Amino acid sequence: MLNDRQTKLLKIIVEDYVKTARPVSSKAICDILNCSSATIRNEMSYLEETGLLEKTHISSGRVPSEKGYRYYVDHILEPRELNGEDMLRLQTIVNNSSLMLDDYISKSMEIVSEMTNLTAIVLGKSSKDNCVSKVEVVPINEHNLIAIVITDKGHVEHKNLTIKENVSMNDIKQTVDLINKMIIGTQLNEVGKILEYEVKPIIARYVKQHEVLYNAFYTAFTDFAKESVTMTGRKNMLMQPEFNNADKIRDIISKFEDKEIVDKIEENDNGINIYIGSETEFDDDVTIVKMKYEANGEEGTIALVGPKRMEYDKVVALLEYIKENMKEGK
Amino acid sequence: MLNDRQTKLLKIIVEDYVKTARPVSSKAICDILNCSSATIRNEMSYLEETGLLEKTHISSGRVPSEKGYRYYVDHILEPRELNGEDMLRLQTIVNNSSLMLDDYISKSMEIVSEMTNLTAIVLGKSSKDNCVSKVEVVPINEHNLIAIVITDKGHVEHKNLTIKENVSMNDIKQTVDLINKMIIGTQLNEVGKILEYEVKPIIARYVKQHEVLYNAFYTAFTDFAKESVTMTGRKNMLMQPEFNNADKIRDIISKFEDKEIVDKIEENDNGINIYIGSETEFDDDVTIVKMKYEANGEEGTIALVGPKRMEYDKVVALLEYIKENMKEGK
DNA sequence: TTTAGCACTCATATATTGACAATGCTAACA
DNA sequence: TGTTAGCATTGTCAATATATGAGTGCTAAA
Numbered sequence: 001m002l003n004d005r006q007t008k009l010l011k012i013i014v015e016d017y018v019k020t021a022r023p024v025s026s027k028a029i030c031d032i033l034n035c036s037s038a039t040i041r042n043e044m045s046y047l048e049e050t051g052l053l054e055k056t057h058i059s060s061g062r063v064p065s066e067k068g069y070r071y072y073v074d075h076i077l078e079p080r081e082l083n084g085e086d087m088l089r090l091q092t093i094v095n096n097s098s099l100m101l102d103d104y105i106s107k108s109m110e111i112v113s114e115m116t117n118l119t120a121i122v123l124g125k126s127s128k129d130n131c132v133s134k135v136e137v138v139p140i141n142e143h144n145l146i147a148i149v150i151t152d153k154g155h156v157e158h159k160n161l162t163i164k165e166n167v168s169m170n171d172i173k174q175t176v177d178l179i180n181k182m183i184i185g186t187q188l189n190e191v192g193k194i195l196e197y198e199v200k201p202i203i204a205r206y207v208k209q210h211e212v213l214y215n216a217f218y219t220a221f222t223d224f225a226k227e228s229v230t231m232t233g234r235k236n237m238l239m240q241p242e243f244n245n246a247d248k249i250r251d252i253i254s255k256f257e258d259k260e261i262v263d264k265i266e267e268n269d270n271g272i273n274i275y276i277g278s279e280t281e282f283d284d285d286v287t288i289v290k291m292k293y294e295a296n297g298e299e300g301t302i303a304l305v306g307p308k309r310m311e312y313d314k315v316v317a318l319l320e321y322i323k324e325n326m327k328e329g330k
Numbered sequence: 331m332l333n334d335r336q337t338k339l340l341k342i343i344v345e346d347y348v349k350t351a352r353p354v355s356s357k358a359i360c361d362i363l364n365c366s367s368a369t370i371r372n373e374m375s376y377l378e379e380t381g382l383l384e385k386t387h388i389s390s391g392r393v394p395s396e397k398g399y400r401y402y403v404d405h406i407l408e409p410r411e412l413n414g415e416d417m418l419r420l421q422t423i424v425n426n427s428s429l430m431l432d433d434y435i436s437k438s439m440e441i442v443s444e445m446t447n448l449t450a451i452v453l454g455k456s457s458k459d460n461c462v463s464k465v466e467v468v469p470i471n472e473h474n475l476i477a478i479v480i481t482d483k484g485h486v487e488h489k490n491l492t493i494k495e496n497v498s499m500n501d502i503k504q505t506v507d508l509i510n511k512m513i514i515g516t517q518l519n520e521v522g523k524i525l526e527y528e529v530k531p532i533i534a535r536y537v538k539q540h541e542v543l544y545n546a547f548y549t550a551f552t553d554f555a556k557e558s559v560t561m562t563g564r565k566n567m568l569m570q571p572e573f574n575n576a577d578k579i580r581d582i583i584s585k586f587e588d589k590e591i592v593d594k595i596e597e598n599d600n601g602i603n604i605y606i607g608s609e610t611e612f613d614d615d616v617t618i619v620k621m622k623y624e625a626n627g628e629e630g631t632i633a634l635v636g637p638k639r640m641e642y643d644k645v646v647a648l649l650e651y652i653k654e655n656m657k658e659g660k
Numbered sequence: 661t662t663t664a665g666c667a668c669t670c671a672t673a674t675a676t677t678g679a680c681a682a683t684g685c686t687a688a689c690a
Numbered sequence: 691t692g693t694t695a696g697c698a699t700t701g702t703c704a705a706t707a708t709a710t711g712a713g714t715g716c717t718a719a720a
Contacts, residue, residue, distance in 0.1 A: 025713060036663050041714065059669045059713050100474065100490040134468055140484040144430065148478060148486065154470045156478065158486040160430040235584045246574045253583070254565045355682060366694050371683065389682045389700045 009043050014064045014072045018309050021241045023061030066277040073274050073312055080313035086115055094325045108322050109302055113233030118306035124228035130155055130188050137176045147220045153298050161216040171207045191221050229262050242285050242307045265290055265303050272319055277308050291319045295326045339373050344394045344402045348639050351571045353391030396607040399638055403604050410643035416445055424655045438652050439632055443563030448636035454558035460485055460518050467506045477550045483628050491546040501537045521551050559592055572615050572637045595620055595633050602649055607638050621649045625656045
């Protein structure tokens with residue numbers, strides 16, 4: 001455990017380094033803590049022994065280590081009060097009552113990304129537990145149909161179906177009616193089973209080209225499971241000095257293009273979670289701040305990605321603000 | 331105009347430089363052209379006077395200038411025959427008959443991006459000239475509806491509508507029926523007018539809360555106009571050595587994030603168009619190869635973006651192959 | 661426990677050097 | 691007239707040296 005002065009010191013070093021991106025020297029701190037640089041150096045070397053600080057080289061100033069950031073986040077950090085300007089920008093979105101939840105979230109995150117210079121990620125609301133509330137089929141021409149599935153939480157997915165053989169409009173209608181009858185109210189991830197074991201046997205009896213039709217719908221439904229990921233402000237974060245060499249940037253970009261890695265962000269518990277450096281499985285210089293939300297029975301995850309050296313207090317405050325204003329029903 | 335040997339020389343230099351990314355020396359060419367390096371140097375210096383070649387420094391080998399690439403593309407380039415492996419990979423997509431046009435294109439471009447190490451862009455089929463073929467509204471709960479618009483070419487867009495005041499289900503149904511009656515067959519970019527001048531007056535008479543409903547639908551339709559842009563393989567192109575400094579990469583990434591710049595690619599005539607360096611309004615080191623297509627009455631644009639130093643012959647061959655196989659109706 | 665002072669270390673910037681890869685030019689040659 | 695050999699010239703690249711300054715660790719004294 002750190003004593004009062006050590007805690008203050010760590011806080012100062014983290015926050016100064018976050019601001020300037022330069023190792024913090026003992027001299028720079030004297031004034032703030034009212035003691036000489038030598039005293040600071042003594043304390044610094046203790047914090048370094050504890051593993052909370054690091055030097056970039058033997059005679060450099062100190063930089064927070066990963067453990068240092070972790071300690072800061074766990075024990076020192078308190079959400080910063082939002083400044084008036086930021087508050088105002090977000091407020092206009094909160095107040096726009098014609099926005100539905102999804103739009104409220106993506107718009108807010110766009111702004112947050114800009115305000116923090118971080119990359120904002122909105123992970124597709126996991127629609128697995130959405131229930132089918134309507135299936136619709138619209139013919140485009142002889143061989144093409146559009147299947148539309150709507151869930152009870154307001155998500156819509158559509159898929160174009162191509163049917164090679166001639167299938168009568170009547171058969172199609174019959175199939176759709178049947179599907180509607182059998183699977184309304186079913187959770188999306190259950191639909192596959194029901195189609196296979198309950199719907200298929202029946203249409204096999206009544207519908208002539210049932211194989212063709214069945215396959216078309218089956219692929220349509222299974223495709224709906226895929227989740228969407230949207231990102232904004234990739235460039236913002238890459239402007240940070242920790243990403244000032246080409247290979248580093250390329251690496252980060254590659255990671256972003258690989259959806260699997262982005263998806264991994266989602267596997268964790270509720271509230272705001274902060275993953276620092278190696279904890280991210282992404283990059284040792286990167287921190288990911290993640291928040292699950294639940295509103296109107298719909299849940300999702302938003303995340304901010306940026307250098308370890310980020311304004312944790314501001315980020316947390318912003319996310320909490322978004323969550324706060326989401327609860328009030330949209 | 332270049333004589334035969336000069337033409338050959340330019341071709342060799344372009345293709346060698348494309349392959350190796352290193353300035354081409356006179357010595358390296360002797361063998362191919364059966365003459366001494368001095369002779370090559372004489373020819374080279376002529377091509378440099380003409381502005382087709384450049385040096386990176388006074389004693390370096392030669393590199394094609396922008397004008398050199400332009401000359402190569404205009405007068406020398408002939409589409410390379412696709413190699414068996416590439417052909418095969420694309421063929422599997424061509425043969426997958428359950429794919430509709432859009433999917434065929436995006437899947438093909440994904441593969442092309444991988445094969446060429448370029449960034450592939452599929453620009454949203456300009457749906458302006460699509461006609462509305464159906465409008466549907468599905469209620470989610472008291473205050474939220476989903477409006478779905480389907481066009482004759484099989485595009486589907488949907489939008490969640492929030493309605494603050496209490497509106498009766500009956501009013502909604504009436505409005506939707508009316509909209510359906512009035513605007514089916516109308517081009518998307520005409521819908522606005524018809525809504526304003528023909529639909530609005532009528533629902534104003536028959537529907538109680540017409541303002542609320544009308545506004546909801548109006549914003550829904552106007553939003554549909556927005557076009558989609560998808561990109562794959564950004565990272566591929568950034569691996570190229572011309573983008574090996576951080577600022578350059580940052581610059582390119584920023585450009586990609588700015589939709590306006592990407593959209594600009596679209597404003598040009600049919601067939602395959604190649605924009606080199608400064609012609610791109612993107613970056614002097616970048617070439618954009620763009621192809622408009624039209625199939626089944628639907629048109630769109632695909633583009634490949636990469637360094638000027640790209641395999642033009644391969645790129646052209648691939649795009650032509652895609653276009654060829656698209657015509658056969660999907 | 662704090663502090664002043666000093667030796668020490670390392671990053672950063674700049675200059676120096678030699679090896680090398682090309683070129684341009686000139687003069688000779690076919 | 692076109693081609694070529696030879697050589698001086700030029701700039702890149704990598705390795706090495708040099709100076710400067712910022713910051714530390716340690717010690718001894720307050």
